[in-house]
Amino acid sequence: MKKITKEDIEKIDPLKKDLGKSWIKVGMSTCGVAAGADEVYATLIEEAKKRNIEIDIRKCGCQGACSVEPLVEVNVEGLPKVLYGRVNKDVAITILERHVRNKKLLHDYIFEIN
Amino acid sequence: MQKKIIYLKDTDSTQQDRVNDFYTLFSNELRDTNLIEQASVVRIADMGLYEKGVAVKILPENIVYTGLKNTDVKKIIEETIKGNKVIKESLYEKKSKQMRAVLKNCGYIDPESLEDYLAAGGYKALAKVLLEMKPEQVVEELKKSGLRGRGGAGYPTWMKWNFARGMNSPEKYVICNGDEGDPGAYMDRSVLEGDPHSVLEGMIIAGYTIGSSKGYFYIRAEYPLAVERVQKAIDQAVEAGLLGNNILGSNYSFELEIRLGAGAFVCGEETALIASIEGKRGTPHPRPPYPSVKGLWEKPTIINNVETLANIPQLIFGGGAKFASIGTEKSKGTKVFALTGKVKNSGLVEVPMGITIREIIFDIGGGILNNRSIKAVQTGGPSGGVIPQEFLDTPVDYENLGKLGSIMGSGGMIAIDETDCLVDLAKFYLKFCVDESCGKCAPCRLGGYQLLHLLEKISEGKGEMEDLDKLKKISYAMQKASLCGLGQSASNPVFSTIRYFEEEYKKHIIEKKCPAGKCKALIYFKILPPKCKKCGLCFKNCPSAAILGSREAGYVIDPIKCVKCGLCFDVCKFKAVTKE
Numbered sequence: 001m002k003k004i005t006k007e008d009i010e011k012i013d014p015l016k017k018d019l020g021k022s023w024i025k026v027g028m029s030t031c032g033v034a035a036g037a038d039e040v041y042a043t044l045i046e047e048a049k050k051r052n053i054e055i056d057i058r059k060c061g062c063q064g065a066c067s068v069e070p071l072v073e074v075n076v077e078g079l080p081k082v083l084y085g086r087v088n089k090d091v092a093i094t095i096l097e098r099h100v101r102n103k104k105l106l107h108d109y110i111f112e113i114n
Numbered sequence: 115m116q117k118k119i120i121y122l123k124d125t126d127s128t129q130q131d132r133v134n135d136f137y138t139l140f141s142n143e144l145r146d147t148n149l150i151e152q153a154s155v156v157r158i159a160d161m162g163l164y165e166k167g168v169a170v171k172i173l174p175e176n177i178v179y180t181g182l183k184n185t186d187v188k189k190i191i192e193e194t195i196k197g198n199k200v201i202k203e204s205l206y207e208k209k210s211k212q213m214r215a216v217l218k219n220c221g222y223i224d225p226e227s228l229e230d231y232l233a234a235g236g237y238k239a240l241a242k243v244l245l246e247m248k249p250e251q252v253v254e255e256l257k258k259s260g261l262r263g264r265g266g267a268g269y270p271t272w273m274k275w276n277f278a279r280g281m282n283s284p285e286k287y288v289i290c291n292g293d294e295g296d297p298g299a300y301m302d303r304s305v306l307e308g309d310p311h312s313v314l315e316g317m318i319i320a321g322y323t324i325g326s327s328k329g330y331f332y333i334r335a336e337y338p339l340a341v342e343r344v345q346k347a348i349d350q351a352v353e354a355g356l357l358g359n360n361i362l363g364s365n366y367s368f369e370l371e372i373r374l375g376a377g378a379f380v381c382g383e384e385t386a387l388i389a390s391i392e393g394k395r396g397t398p399h400p401r402p403p404y405p406s407v408k409g410l411w412e413k414p415t416i417i418n419n420v421e422t423l424a425n426i427p428q429l430i431f432g433g434g435a436k437f438a439s440i441g442t443e444k445s446k447g448t449k450v451f452a453l454t455g456k457v458k459n460s461g462l463v464e465v466p467m468g469i470t471i472r473e474i475i476f477d478i479g480g481g482i483l484n485n486r487s488i489k490a491v492q493t494g495g496p497s498g499g500v501i502p503q504e505f506l507d508t509p510v511d512y513e514n515l516g517k518l519g520s521i522m523g524s525g526g527m528i529a530i531d532e533t534d535c536l537v538d539l540a541k542f543y544l545k546f547c548v549d550e551s552c553g554k555c556a557p558c559r560l561g562g563y564q565l566l567h568l569l570e571k572i573s574e575g576k577g578e579m580e581d582l583d584k585l586k587k588i589s590y591a592m593q594k595a596s597l598c599g600l601g602q603s604a605s606n607p608v609f610s611t612i613r614y615f616e617e618e619y620k621k622h623i624i625e626k627k628c629p630a631g632k633c634k635a636l637i638y639f640k641i642l643p644p645k646c647k648k649c650g651l652c653f654k655n656c657p658s659a660a661i662l663g664s665r666e667a668g669y670v671i672d673p674i675k676c677v678k679c680g681l682c683f684d685v686c687k688f689k690a691v692t693k694e
């Protein structure tokens with residue numbers, strides 16, 4: 001990376017962090033990792049590839065709902081933004097298939113919806 | 115028209131779950147009105163609302179109705195689903211009591227991406243400081259902001275920085291205190307893991323302001339993920355020219371290094387922390403001289419908490435006056451708390467100063483688990499105290515918590531219910547401090563041990579009335595004579611539990627009873643013959659063969675063999691086992 005300048009900082013597009021239209025974010029703080037977020041993240045990456053599902057999958061920090069980790073936030077165009085709690089490997093796969101591919105929500109794991 | 119979805123949830127925990135009834139009502143109503151194509155009903159696990167009755171959230175409009183009665187179903191279908199109108203009477207206006215400033219990026223950006231941080235407005239404050247502001251002006255903004263240290267003592271940050279700035283020394287240092295040794299606290303860890311660049315930015319600004327070219331991150335070794343993320347952030351910043359020589363083309367140069375803490379609570383105390391970075395034993399030194407005069411390697415040093423530093427970028431960016439518009443007269447801005455204990459939604463919360471404890475526990479935390487009643491709230495960890503339920507409406511700030519005999523501390527907040535024993539709680543914190551005392555000074559080393567001994571005596575039912583006076587006397591001596599904050603504050607939990615819950619202590623001492631049923635030596639399990647159905651479940655579950663009898667004769671507990679595990683009490687379906 002080249003050295004950045006003041007101009008770079010000023011003109012960087014604030015929308016960049018908004019990641020486009022469809023994305024998945026996995027809470028990967030210590031508590032998330034302790035609850036298995038590592039595995040969930042790895043599963044999402046791996047299975048998305050296997051199933052040819054194209055979606056931006058990212059890590060993020062604490063969301064505050066620490067008691068229902070691992071947390072996975074999913075935004076798919078045309079659907080509300082959903083925060084899923086207590087996600088495990090199987091749920092992660094279901095998220096890809098059901099939510100991302102078939103555009104249906106996983107009601108039992110919804111913890112916040114907007 | 116887009117299909118509407120009605121999300122349904124019973125947010126009360128006191129009553130029978132009425133979701134299924136409502137689900138049927140909604141489904142029938144939709145069918146009867148031929149609206150199945152236009153809307154569907156869905157039961158969900160959580161809505162982020164609590165104790166607001168039956169609630170629905172209707173998307174895509176995002177309309178939330180709470181406190182619904184059976185009769186409202188028809189109305190909702192008729193007016194909102196069909197007529198697209200909002201029903202004012204049932205509408206729930208979401209006013210979030212949380213205010214995310216320090217945590218604004220946590221959970222939103224990728225902590226391992228500098229680009230994400232930049233896109234979120236990161237390093238704009240640094241650019242402003244380096245290219246447009248003099249150090250005096252930074253201090254001036256801090257002064258206007260009223261920011262006080264978030265590491266515990268609440269010392270005004272501008273004063274600390276200004277002292278160090280005024281010192282004439284070619285070498286000065288900036289230290290970020292990421293030791294976070296309080297049991298139950300993890301605010302700083304979350305910031306370091308979720309948004310490391312914000313702390314970096316705060317440190318570089320601090321360095322520029324006091325005229326330092328070198329800073330240290332002191333992070334406890336038990337936080338490997340935080341260390342990893344901070345190291346990554348440092349590497350990225352070096353590569354991008356945000357650290358190193360001539361940052362952003364200015365004349366200012368600064369470098370950062372991580373030092374691992376050994377995991378002792380006392381190493382979070384600033385003088386002990388400095389000794390530890392110097393490679394010496396992490397024990398405290400008397401102050402003065404304060405670190406801002408003579409700190410690391412005897413040079414002027416400022417040492418700030420993670421959260422204090424993470425506040426700096428937004429403070430500078432928005433200006434001191436804007437920062438000061440939030441909070442109470444003497445405590446400005448927001449505070450992050452780690453909310454734990456008997457609360458429904460434990461987690462990390464950030465609130466404006468001046469919010470009441472009740473709002474934090476009930477509106478954000480969703481109230482107490484199992485619908486028990488709240489007894490008190492503990493703040494400040496082992497250096498803090500308890501705040502009884504009658505003071506829950508106190509606005510949270512440094513002064514108010516101090517007046518109540520507790521402290522803001524670094525931000526631990528634990529909800530205590532009727533099943534928690536306060537003697538036990540005091541014992542827990544004291545044990546922690548006794549284990550963590552470095553032993554350098556006598557009041558802390560000996561006093562702590564004596565206090566713990568007295569508390570153990572009381573919880574075993576061997577306490578005497580004069581022990582209460584002894585507890586108070588020793589506590590007082592420790593406060594006055596200990597060398598560092600650990601010893602000075604170690605007795606706070608004892609003091610404050612006696613102050614508000616002397617009756618509970620007396621019950622232990624005089625009646626030899628633990629009202630909460632926590633102190634094992636003071637509780638007895640008994641089987642009540644009239645209620646006992648002779649099912650034998652307790653008999654099967656007892657791990658210590660303390661239950662005697664048979665399905666014909668019934669059962670009794672042998673108090674000598676009983677280890678008071680409470681299993682029989684938990685398994686009995688007929689409430690035939692009593693605990694007292």
Ligand SMILES: Cc1cc2nc3c(=O)[nH]c(=O)nc-3n(C[C@H](O)[C@H](O)[C@H](O)COP(=O)(O)O)c2cc1C
Nearest residue numbers: 263264265291294295382383384418419422599600
């Ligand atoms: C026993 C003891 C432990 C402490 N632990 C911490 C800690 O883990 N983190 C912290 O920031 N401050 C801790 N402090 C407070 C520091 O000494 C110091 O006041 C603080 O880091 C200053 O930063 P601030 O002004 O930003 O709050 C501790 C103090 C004592 C007496």
Ligand code: SF4
Nearest residue numbers: 553554555558598601
């Ligand atoms: S008060 Fe306790 S921890 Fe602090 S210096 Fe004295 S013995 Fe050590």
Ligand code: SF4
Nearest residue numbers: 656676677679680682
């Ligand atoms: S409390 Fe535990 S040890 Fe005592 S009788 Fe009941 S099951 Fe047995």
Ligand code: FES
Nearest residue numbers: 031062063064066
């Ligand atoms: S640290 Fe995981 S959500 Fe809070």
